[in-house]
Amino acid sequence: MIGGGGGRKKVEDTTQRVIAPEVKIPIVRVKMQPRRHKVISFGYMVTIPEETGVPGEVRTVVPDVYKFQYPPVPEVPDDLVPGVTP
DSSP states (O other), rough: OOOSSSHHHHHHHHOOOOOOOOOOOOOOOOOOOOOSSSSOOOOOOOEEEEEEETOEEEEEOOOOGGGEEEEEEEEEEOOOEEEEEO
């Protein structure tokens, strides 16, 4: 047998595992100013399939990179509502 494979176990024991960083949903804040334009939404919402605990059941979810939070009432900046970029 060539190589033996005995060194692999030693490497696995000494390898440090890195935990993936947690995705943080950004907070969007705006300045108080009169609205001079209309908000238009073109495009489609990006979704990905995600399996549930039920066999054969799949639901679609929006990836975290398309999510954000915003204060709908500027006078209460700590009251955040979830939003999605289309």
